[in-house]
Amino acid sequence: MALEVAVKAAAGAPDILGDCPFCQRVLLTLEEKKVPYKLHLINFTDKPKWFIDVNPEGKVPVVKFDDKWVSDSDVLVGILEEKYPEPSLKTPPEFASVGSKIFGSFVTFLKSKDPNDGSDEALLNELKALNEHLEAHGPYIAGDKITAADLSLAPKLYHLKVALGHFKKWTVPENLTHYHKYTKLLFAREPFVKTTAEDKYVIAGWEPKVNPK
């Protein structure tokens, strides 16, 4: 039986898959493990009552396991790994936190209005660290096989590319060659293509955070 999964709908387009990177992480896990699922697209400007009833915090993603809706992508990915162990997506513990500071640094830089606050440098340092890691261990974080750490990072790196390109006209330096090889690999995978939001929805999702009214 298909698992029920609630994810964000696109801003202004409630019938289209939206731009939540945590939702995409869960969808990528389901796709890589070939677990059948049924999507519920949640319109953030008019969240349905059933969704708030089962999940009062109102956050996505949520997945229904044994009649109980469970939230938080970390928890969900853990449950999916336990329930559907094949193919294993376990990241070896020594690599589990690789790249984990990139999303925070990206958001700080994206929202920054002060060109001299060092937020671009801070992000660049995190990207360089990932590039070095990939040079030593790649092509994926744990080597030849994609694992949960890659599936967590992939949507965030996509947001980084689209949002910084749009709002800051900023691109990741070409000389981070291992980083570029890695993102090319990630973004071309069938599960990624299938679960990614269109660029215009990624941009629409960030717009109110970058330029709050």
Ligand SMILES: N[C@@H](CCC(=O)N[C@@H](CS)C(=O)NCC(=O)O)C(=O)O
């Ligand atoms: N820690 C949570 C974060 C989930 C999260 O922040 N989801 C956002 C969408 S990207 C959300 O549902 N926000 C509710 C809202 O903006 O109304 C996870 O990993 O699942």
